[in-house]
Amino acid sequence: VLGKGSKERLIPFGESASEAINYYLLDRKKSSSKEIFLSxxxxxxxxIGFWQRIKIYLSRENLKNSISPHTLRHAFATHLLNRGADLRSVQLLLGHSDLSTTQIYTHIAKQRLSDVLKKHHPRG
Known part of the structure; x- marks a missing residue:
């Protein structure tokens, strides 16, 4: 994937995403393009075209106004940190060149730690 500043990075994805992409490629019109997603x-x-397509699917589920590319990235980072991913890995997955940019997401993970302490420690 080419990110900001035309920096290339790899994007790992899971089995369900792989199956969905393979299904999409079978259904997509034949093309000699090396690109996966075509207009x-x-x-x-x-x-922008990709985001417009996502907005169509969101509106079908009545989620049109509650989700943006930023909220998706924020949720992705927060889920990773709350499940124990290290900050450097999250940085690489988000494509941040500076670790301090990724540290913005740690405030939610810190709140999660506080919640865990209160719930599970006798003196929490």
Missing amino acids: NRGKKMSR
Whole structure:
């Protein structure tokens, strides 16, 4: 994936995403393009075009106004940290060049630690 500043990075994904992509590729119109996601014209889908497509699916589920690319990234980082991922790994997954950018997400993880202490420690 090419991110901000045209920096290339790898994006790992799980089995269910792999199955969904394979299903999509079987259903997609045949193309010689090396790109996975194509516009209706068979060209590389832009970032904005991709987001517009997601908004269509969100509106079908009545989630149109509650989700943005930022909230998806924020939720992704928060889930990783709350489940014990280290900050450096989260930094790489988000494509942050500076670790301090990733540290923004640690405030929620710290709140989670406080909640765990209160719930599970006799003097919490």
